[in-house]
Amino acid sequence: MKNIKIFFIVALFVSFGWSSSFVYIEKGIKLPLPDEGVVVYSGTPVKIISKDKNRVKVRIAGYIGKKDKKSLYATKNRKLLFATVKKSALIHKIDKDRGELKILLPAKNITNDQDEAWESGSDLFYDKCTKCHHAKIVKNHTMAEWNVLFNSMKYKAKTNKMQSAEILRFLRAFSKDGILRESD
Amino acid sequence: MSISRRKFLQGSVAATVALGATSAGATQLFSPIKKIPTGSHFGAFYAYVQDGKIIDIEPQGKDSRPAMIKAWIDRNYSKTRIKYPYVRKSFLENRPNNGLLRGKEEFVRVSWDKAVKLVVKKLKETPRESIYNGTTDGWAHPGLVNYCPTLAGRFFNIVKGGSVNIDGDFSVGAALRTNPDVVGDIEVYSLQTAHEQILANTEVYVMWGADLFKTNKIDFAVANRKNDEYYIKYRNSKMKFICIDPIKTETAKMFNAECIHIRPNTDVAMMLAMMNYLYNTKKYNKSFIKKYTDGFDKFLPYLLGKADGVPKTPEWAEKITEVPASKIKELADLFVSHRTLIAGNWSMQRAHHGEQVQWGIITLASMIGQIGLPGGGFAFSMHYGGGGQASAGKAGPGGFSQGRNRVDAIIPASRINETLLHPGRVINFMGSKLKLPHIKLMYVAGANNVGHQQDINELIKGLRKLDTLIVQDPWWTPTAKMADIVLPATTILERNDISLLSGSYSGDKIYAMKKVVDNPYEAKDDYEIYSLLAKEFGEKEYKKFTKGKTVMEHIKDFYEESDAAKTISFEEFWNKGYIEYQIPKEAYKYVRQGDFRKDPIKYPLKTESGKIQIFCKKFADFGYNDFKGHVTWFEPAEWLGSKLTKKYPLHLLSPHATYRKHSQLDNVWIADTYKIKGREPIRINPKDAKKYGISHGDLVEVYNDRGRLIVGAVVTDDIREGVVAIEEGTWYSPENPMIDNSRGNSGQPNVLTSSRPTSQAAQACTANTVLVAIKKVEGEVVPNMAHQLPKLIEM
Numbered sequence: 001m002k003n004i005k006i007f008f009i010v011a012l013f014v015s016f017g018w019s020s021s022f023v024y025i026e027k028g029i030k031l032p033l034p035d036e037g038v039v040v041y042s043g044t045p046v047k048i049i050s051k052d053k054n055r056v057k058v059r060i061a062g063y064i065g066k067k068d069k070k071s072l073y074a075t076k077n078r079k080l081l082f083a084t085v086k087k088s089a090l091i092h093k094i095d096k097d098r099g100e101l102k103i104l105l106p107a108k109n110i111t112n113d114q115d116e117a118w119e120s121g122s123d124l125f126y127d128k129c130t131k132c133h134h135a136k137i138v139k140n141h142t143m144a145e146w147n148v149l150f151n152s153m154k155y156k157a158k159t160n161k162m163q164s165a166e167i168l169r170f171l172r173a174f175s176k177d178g179i180l181r182e183s184d
Numbered sequence: 185m186s187i188s189r190r191k192f193l194q195g196s197v198a199a200t201v202a203l204g205a206t207s208a209g210a211t212q213l214f215s216p217i218k219k220i221p222t223g224s225h226f227g228a229f230y231a232y233v234q235d236g237k238i239i240d241i242e243p244q245g246k247d248s249r250p251a252m253i254k255a256w257i258d259r260n261y262s263k264t265r266i267k268y269p270y271v272r273k274s275f276l277e278n279r280p281n282n283g284l285l286r287g288k289e290e291f292v293r294v295s296w297d298k299a300v301k302l303v304v305k306k307l308k309e310t311p312r313e314s315i316y317n318g319t320t321d322g323w324a325h326p327g328l329v330n331y332c333p334t335l336a337g338r339f340f341n342i343v344k345g346g347s348v349n350i351d352g353d354f355s356v357g358a359a360l361r362t363n364p365d366v367v368g369d370i371e372v373y374s375l376q377t378a379h380e381q382i383l384a385n386t387e388v389y390v391m392w393g394a395d396l397f398k399t400n401k402i403d404f405a406v407a408n409r410k411n412d413e414y415y416i417k418y419r420n421s422k423m424k425f426i427c428i429d430p431i432k433t434e435t436a437k438m439f440n441a442e443c444i445h446i447r448p449n450t451d452v453a454m455m456l457a458m459m460n461y462l463y464n465t466k467k468y469n470k471s472f473i474k475k476y477t478d479g480f481d482k483f484l485p486y487l488l489g490k491a492d493g494v495p496k497t498p499e500w501a502e503k504i505t506e507v508p509a510s511k512i513k514e515l516a517d518l519f520v521s522h523r524t525l526i527a528g529n530w531s532m533q534r535a536h537h538g539e540q541v542q543w544g545i546i547t548l549a550s551m552i553g554q555i556g557l558p559g560g561g562f563a564f565s566m567h568y569g570g571g572g573q574a575s576a577g578k579a580g581p582g583g584f585s586q587g588r589n590r591v592d593a594i595i596p597a598s599r600i601n602e603t604l605l606h607p608g609r610v611i612n613f614m615g616s617k618l619k620l621p622h623i624k625l626m627y628v629a630g631a632n633n634v635g636h637q638q639d640i641n642e643l644i645k646g647l648r649k650l651d652t653l654i655v656q657d658p659w660w661t662p663t664a665k666m667a668d669i670v671l672p673a674t675t676i677l678e679r680n681d682i683s684l685l686s687g688s689y690s691g692d693k694i695y696a697m698k699k700v701v702d703n704p705y706e707a708k709d710d711y712e713i714y715s716l717l718a719k720e721f722g723e724k725e726y727k728k729f730t731k732g733k734t735v736m737e738h739i740k741d742f743y744e745e746s747d748a749a750k751t752i753s754f755e756e757f758w759n760k761g762y763i764e765y766q767i768p769k770e771a772y773k774y775v776r777q778g779d780f781r782k783d784p785i786k787y788p789l790k791t792e793s794g795k796i797q798i799f800c801k802k803f804a805d806f807g808y809n810d811f812k813g814h815v816t817w818f819e820p821a822e823w824l825g826s827k828l829t830k831k832y833p834l835h836l837l838s839p840h841a842t843y844r845k846h847s848q849l850d851n852v853w854i855a856d857t858y859k860i861k862g863r864e865p866i867r868i869n870p871k872d873a874k875k876y877g878i879s880h881g882d883l884v885e886v887y888n889d890r891g892r893l894i895v896g897a898v899v900t901d902d903i904r905e906g907v908v909a910i911e912e913g914t915w916y917s918p919e920n921p922m923i924d925n926s927r928g929n930s931g932q933p934n935v936l937t938s939s940r941p942t943s944q945a946a947q948a949c950t951a952n953t954v955l956v957a958i959k960k961v962e963g964e965v966v967p968n969m970a971h972q973l974p975k976l977i978e979m
Contacts, residue, residue, distance in 0.1 A: 122588070130586035131328075132684075133321045134337045134349045137592055148364035148790045152374055158579040184590060 021046050021058070022117035024109050028162060029121075029169055036103045037086035042166075043117045043173055044074075044082040045180075046110070049102065056110045061100040064091060072101060074179045079143045080172040115183055121170025122182075128157045128167065138174045139181060146171040221761030223406035223683045223695035224676060225326055225845050226252035228762065231677060231700040238677065238701055244762065247409050249401060251854055252843065256677065258852040260701070264659045264971050266672035267705035269299035273977065275652075275668040283648050287666045288921050290975035296706065296716070303669055304720040306625060306652045312344040312591050314624040316603075320350050323845060324630025326405050327681030327697045328583040329738050330710040332630035332656075337586030339714045340627075342728050343721045346589035348621050350597045351613075354636055356530050357597050357948025358538035359564065361614060366543050366797045368789030371564045372530065375689060379414040379572040380772040383421055385559030387522035390426045391441065392451065392545060393529035394567040395433040395839070402845045403569045406686035406695050411570050415439075424522075426515065428454070430837065431867070431909055432902040444515070445904035448835045449535050449820045449953055450505040455544035456817055457501030457509070458516040460487055462551050464497075467520050469553020476784055477550050478792075479799025483814040496817065504817070504825060520552050523559050527566040531839055536820040536953040538942040543815045547798050555796070556781020563776065569688025574771035576692040580685025582745030584738075593621035596947035600637055601939045604646025612944035615806040629656040629710060630673065632847040634663040634916050638937040638951050641891045641925045656713055659851060662916040662932075665974050672707035679709040682739045685746075692765045694746060696758050711735060803945070811945035821940060822955040824906050832888050832955035834872065834908050838933040841911040850915045851971050860896020862968040864914040864931025868958070872906065873899040876958050883961040885927070886910070888954070891935040893928030894919070894961055894968075908958065912951070917970035930970040 025031050025042040032039050046058035062082045065071035069088040074080035076097065083101055085091055091099040111117050129135055129150075141149065150171060154164055173180050218233045221244060228244040238257050243250045270291035274282035294302075307315070319336040328334075340347035352360055356372040363371045382389070400411040418425075418439060425441035427433060430448050435441070446454060462468035463484070473480050489495030498509035505512075518524070526549055532541040545562050546555075554560025565571040595603045596613060599620060603609075607622035626647070637643045647653060647666055655667035658675045681697035708716070718729035733741070740754045748763045757763050779787035788794030792801070804813025822828055824835050843854045858865060861883055868878065878884055880899040885892055886908070895910055903909055910933040918926035928935035937954050941947040 126588045127585040130337060131334060131583040132331075133333065134317075134586055134589060136351070137589070137594065139592075140351075140594070144790075144792065145364060148368055149370065151790055152364070152370040155375065155575075155577075156373070182588070 020114070021048050021110055021112050022114060023105065024111040024117045027120075029165055031105075031109055033103065033105070037090065038083055038101065038103050040083045040103070040105065041081050042120070042169065046105075048110070051107065051110075054107050055104045056107050057102065057104050058110065059100055059102050061094065061098065063097055064093070064099040072099060074173070075143075075177060077143060077177065079147075080169065080178065114180065118170055118173065118180070121166040121173075124159070124163050125167045125170055128159050128163065129153070132156065138171060139176055139178075141171075142176045143172045143178060146175050220698050220700045221695065222676060222697045222700060223326060223686065223762075224253065224256065225323060225402050225404070225407060225848070226256075227407045227409060228686075228693070228695050229253045229256070230761075231256075233700055236701055244695075245408075246413075248412055249409060252401065252845075252849060255849055255852040255854050259849065260675050260677050262659065262851050264851045264973065265705070266658060266660055266664065266670055266707065268293045268672060269296055269706065270294065270670040270976065271299065271302065272668045283650055283668075286648050286653065286668070287644065287918075290977055291670060292977045293979045296708070299669060299671060300716050300720050303654055303671070304717055306654070306669075307344065307627075307717075308721075310625040310651070312340070312346050313348065313593055314622055315340065315344065315347040316595070316621075316623040316626045317347040317349050318626045318628040318633050319631050320597075321353055322629075322631030323404065323848075324710075325676045325681075326403075326684045326686065327676055327679075328581055328684060328742050329681045329735055330676075330679060331583065332710055334584050334586055335710055335714045336627065336629050337589065338584050339718060339729060341587040341589050343718055343725045346591035347627075348591055348593045348595060348623060349589065350600070351594040352597050352946065352948055354534075354597050354949055356533065358533040358942045358946045359530070359542045361946035361948065362539045362543050362803075363546075363564075365791060365800050365802055367546055368791040368794075371542070372568075373565060375575055375774065375776070376563050376565050376571040377525070377559065377561075377776045378574045378772050378774045379411075379417075380574070381558040381775055382525060382572065383414075383417055383423075385523050385557075386423055386525045387559075388426065388518055388524040389418070389423045389439075390428065390519070390524060390526045391433070391435060391529075392428045392526055393532045394527045395429075395435050395529070396527070396567050397435040397438055398433065398842055399567045399840050400570060403687050405569065405684040405688045406693065408570055408573075408687040408690060408693065410573055410687070410690065414572065424518075426518075430835075430904045430907040431839065434842070444507055444511065446505050446507050447824050447904075448837055448907055449823045450501075450825075451532055452537070452540045452544045452815065453496070453501045453504040453817045454507055454512060455548045456487060456496035456815070457498040457505075457512045458519070459548055459551050460496045461498050461513050461516045462520060463487065467517070468551040469520070472553030472555070473550060473798075476555065476780070477796040477798050479797055479814065482799035483547070486814060486816065523557065524552060524554060525559055525561060525563060527563045529567055530564070531837075531952055533942070534949055534951050536822070536940060536942060536950045537810065537818040538948060538950065539811060539946050540815050540818065546796060547815050550796050550798060556775065556777035556779075558775045558778070561777060565689075570690055573687065573690040574767045574774060575689055576765035576767050577771060578685075578691060578747040578765045580691065580746050581682050581694055581742040583684075583742055594618070595620065596941065598638070598939055598941040598947050598949045600633075601639055601642045601646050604649055605642070611947065612806075612808065613947050614945055615802070624650060625652040625654070626650055627654045627656075628663055628667075629713075632661045632663050632915075634666055635661070635847045635913065635932060635934065637939075638934050638949055639890055639939040640916055640928070640932065640934045642939055645924070656710065658707060660973050661847065662970070671713055672705065673713060674703045674707045674709050677701055678703040678707065680735055680739060682742050690767065692767055694743070694748060694757070694763050696761045698758075698761070709735070711738075806945060808944045810943040818943075820953050822938070822953050824955075826955070828955050832957045834906060834956050834958060836886065836933065836936055836954040836956045837907060837909045838912040838937065838951050838954075839909055841913045844911070844913045846913040847915055848913075850913060860898065863894055863896045863929070864910055864933075865898040866895040866931070866958075867898050867900050867903045867909045869903050869905045869907070870899050870901060872908070872958075873897065876960070878958070878960055883965065884958050885961050886936060886956045886958050888936055888956045890938060891925060891928060893931055893933070893935045894965060895931040908956065915970035917968055919966060929966065930968045
């Protein structure tokens with residue numbers, strides 16, 4: 001079963017052409033790129049197409065939003081956002097469900113270190129949600145389950161809106177049906 | 185200091201006890217008396233200290249029930265205190281198979297240095313995947329610096345990268361695994377509809393197992409007892425109270441409730457029958473079902489018997505529940521025609537197939553159609569932590585974080601015994617397979633596992649298979665007596681700390697938990713113990729664990745994280761002893777699920793459909809025979825309708841204790857006021873007592889295939905025929921520690937309970953699914969030794 005899950009995650013990376021690079025945002029979860037008409041989200045896996053000293057051209061692939069065609073999500077359940085665009089034309093269809101987006105990002109917003117990309121959400125979760133009880137193992141619960149568990153308990157953790165968003169994003173990414181696994 | 189010596193002497197029994205324990209020399213009459221604030225699970229209080237001794241305790245603020253607070257004096261000065269570090273003799277000598285002697289032999293006093301080195305040596309030798317953090321989420325005390333569950337997790341995560349933890353908890357393991365998918369919230373720890381809304385709107389208040397007055401005495405945070413004031417208003421209101429419970433509870437008596445003495449573990453059958461009746465009479469709320477729920481059509485064939493040939497009618501349920509069909513119909517009519525709040529409890533789900541109970545109440549409440557209306561619907565936490573109190577909505581103090589645990593292995597709470605006895609076994613668990621880990625070392629701080637775990641005889645066999653068992657506690661609890669290494673911890677009165685935001689729901693107080701007296705022995709603060717151990721691991725681990733700060737610096741840091749710190753300095757808070765937040769007026773209008781009711785599109789539940797899942801595909805897809813896609817009546821393994829009653833004719837319940845918080849306060853004078861010949865009481869109906877030749881005050885033996893124990897009989901009409909009740913938490917004590925499966929001599933009911941899980945789904949604990957037989961104890965019995973110290977060899 002474990003092998004199947006790892007295979008699933010590897011398959012996601014292969015099918016989307018993700019490499020081991022990620023969007024890194026120092027504060028918050030959104031990186032607005034007004035010139036590109038795009039907002040990318042922290043921790044999103046990307047494939048580097050080219051780079052220079054200051055900028056990196058990347059490909060972000062994911063599932064196109066069902067209703068709004070201006071969003072790219074990590075998985076079919078459309079719960080973990082990768083990017084939103086002003087014009088849907090910026091997203092090129094890969095197949096009937098999936099699409100890709102090619103954009104230029106500041107070099108400082110790209111990292112090869114998964115832990116660094118997700119550090120803020122991870123730190124917040126293990127800090128705010130372990131003061132009264134031990135943390136549940138993230139990969140043991142689905143995105144939907146984490147949505148319930150976190151929202152049930154957040155009033156006790158007294159997290160603000162931004163902290164809640166970061167924690168939930170981390171939990172979704174590393175959940176049973178997420179796209180990543182926490183490193184050892 | 186305005187309080188006089190004379191006033192103290194005229195005070196409580198507790199004060200007398202304390203004075204008796206001190207040497208009242210003449211000079212003491214002129215010694216100054218200090219008044220020092222602190223807080224506990226039993227409430228906040230001031231300790232009066234003279235010449236370094238506590239001479240009296242009085243509650244902070246209004247408290248009509250201060251006995252448990254007063255008992256702190258006796259508890260602090262108890263003869264059961266652990267004074268020094270000890271190591272079990274044959275463990276210290278490293279004799280082969282010495283684990284088999286756990287609980288049977290003497291302890292040797294050692295220095296702190298030796299104890300710390302020994303603990304760290306064992307921890308270093310043991311892979312983290314084989315270390316069970318047995319502190320779990322225990323309730324030792326509400327102080328944030330010395331909070332054992334957090335310290336233990338933090339310590340293991342720093343020095344070992346993690347340890348094995350339990351999954352779920354002992355209180356609400358089944359509900360925690362079902363409610364999220366059914367109603368999009370865990371519900372059991374969630375903010376409840378405000379008392380003000382209930383008092384203004386509720387016409388029928390159903391206490392389905394909930395004993396509000398009893399269990400709200402205590403709190404996970406510092407108890408505030410404000411619910412007592414509301415209960416007076418409840419009693420004086422026009423609300424009709426219904427108590428569905430095999431026991432006539434303290435609360436039922438207070439509210440003059442109509443009592444429905446249902447057979448234990450059959451509540452789901454009664455719920456289904458009410459639903460069947462409401463459907464067949466077309467009295468259920470069709471529009472609510474349509475607008476706010478999902479999957480009713482998939483549930484209906486089962487309800488009507490089209491799926492299994494058994495219509496779940498009131499007549500069907502009467503045979504199971506022994507509640508007359510006419511009463512079931514009458515109650516269904518009453519509920520659907522009046523604003524009705526069904527307050528469920530937690531103990532019903534601590535039973536075989538316990539997953540069904542709260543799901544059943546939610547489904548019934550959906551058919552009644554009042555969920556989200558003021559004073560209507562269901563509630564699963566009115567009995568806990570001041571449930572119903574309006575929330576201040578403010579941030580409390582921070583606290584240590586545990587960080588990440590890198591060990592994947594978990595143990596569902598009911599599977600501890602099985603894990604210890606059969607490591608490597610693979611079990612079903614919430615649709616997945618789970619391999620039970622191989623535990624070699626168990627470390628318990630501030631928890632009494634040989635008490636809260638079901639089937640104690642089985643547990644002890646498991647504990648004797650461990651390589652190492654370490655216990656850190658202020659008292660020689662039954663768990664400490666089973667240990668290899670025993671580390672003495674201070675009590676809350678012997679150290680500085682800061683409380684959790686209190687009460688659990690009102691969240692309107694933060695308490696300074698000030699050191700009241702010195703520990704006269706060698707006990708250390710829990711924080712200090714873990715710091716010492718971390719230091720032995722290395723300077724890096726020590727710095728990470730302590731952050732290089734003193735206890736007072738941590739307390740100040742934690743306070744600074746609260747909203748209070750924005751306006752009140754730490755110094756002001758610490759000097760005053762507490763801060764209080766104002767409750768916003770809006771909070772008194774809170775109605776659980778109110779937004780969802782108003783606009784289910786804008787405020788959907790966090791379920792698959794955004795609605796209440798009467799049918800849950802995820803659960804159905806598990807494919808289990810003991811857990812389906814909708815609420816289902818399953819016959820429990822042990823109940824009054826089973827053939828096993830020929831051998832064991834009585835159903836044993838182990839409800840929460842009236843004068844304890846689990847095992848806390850078993851070792852104080854309060855226990856003397858209710859124990860029978862030194863044993864925990866068992867409530868038994870007069871008809872049963874007559875049948876078995878038992879009189880009030882007799883010592884009786886209660887037994888089944890799992891064990892035997894001695895308790896004292898309390899013959900009372902407060903419990904239905906065929907059911908007996910022993911309150912949980914008394915300290916376990918075997919009649920003869922040298923033999924296996926010895927008769928329990930204190931009345932600890934987990935000698936008789938089963939480690940059987942609720943189902944393959946939640947794998948939660950089932951303490952309330954137990955059949956027993958009873959007989960009068962003839963002849964002499966040895967005294968209950970629960971509060972006696974083990975044999976100690978001093979240096």
